[in-house]
Amino acid sequence: MVEQPPSGYYDYYPTIELERPVVLGGIPSSPYREVGHSLGALAGLPLIDLDHWIEHQAGMSLREALQQKGEPVLRQVATELITKAMVSRPCSLLILGAAAPLVDTVLEQVQKSAALVWLHGPPTAMYWALRQEQQEKGPQPFPFVPFPLERFEQLNPLLQTLRLYQQRADLCLEVFEVQETVNQLFAALANLGGAVVDELRDV
Template sequence: MPDSRSSPVSVALVGMPGSGKSALGRRLAQRLDWPFVDLDQAIEDRVGCSIRELFERKGEPFFRDLEQRVIAEFSQGPVASVIATGGGAVLRTENRETLRSGPCVIYLWSTPEALYRRLRHDVKRPLLQVADPLARLRDLYEQRDPLYREVAGSVVDTGRASVNALTRTLHGLLVEQGIVPPDGAGAAAQPPQL
């Protein structure tokens, strides 16, 4: 019987806006010498405008449809990569199923208050362009935290540690799970033989 992990295992980072998915994803991909995919950037490249403009022009449902297609495409790619998902990627059942069945998923957790401190001057995130962004973050957290936990195999607190320390933590998790070898090389570990 073939091992279900005989193909390369990618790493998908999920979490709230501002939790560090892009910054940590980029750094982890460099450390592993793997490709890095920011799904929001991939969507922007395809449509030729920012996510904010896409929301304004076509609405959130259109964006979520496109996001679903991009998640499916990159989660099951032929090459192991580090994938930074959008904050709302877990809202659709189909996306959660894709994430659970494909990549190694890590939830980058932060409190709404910590996220607000990071994002209070950010004007690029359409869901936070409201009168009370902290209240909006608290609402989003309440809705999404259980969904992130549903798809993730591991949870990492990104509240206070540096990007370097968090990158080491993420790498350590991948070593523990047998996805990368302990020597730090990025080649995927061989799956165990049954």
């Protein structure tokens, strides 16, 4: 006879309970998606990837959507989806991803109803990372990044938008090692509107 596990042994529950969404973004060269997915797994939080939502709605990759529909249309879609995400899943982790520059118009809304975490880094490092990625893979799905990228000054429009995120973020981190950043964010969730679930449970 196979021994049955104790009741509730396999019950799944998050280790952190959020009072408001946590919105995670970063400069194009930062590992925002890897950090976001690792943080979601560690904390047991529902995860929304805005890039994936946009691709699902458009029925194509983000790069194809940018090429075929243009930035104005994609900006409207991104704005509608981030608004929907924050209303329909108010206690989730939301990754802005490559679409972050498209939703600068809703920064005020994010500030009012969510905690904004921004992963930043040296602009020159971002420039060289984007150039190398273009050389290896061709055009990439980053708004305001021209192809071919040949001069640092070509990134000025993008940098202006990204500075808004950095200035208004509740928490800014420079990523040196992914797991270290995940641990830092996990420890900071309580200050961003979260509470450890075990502290909320009746003993």
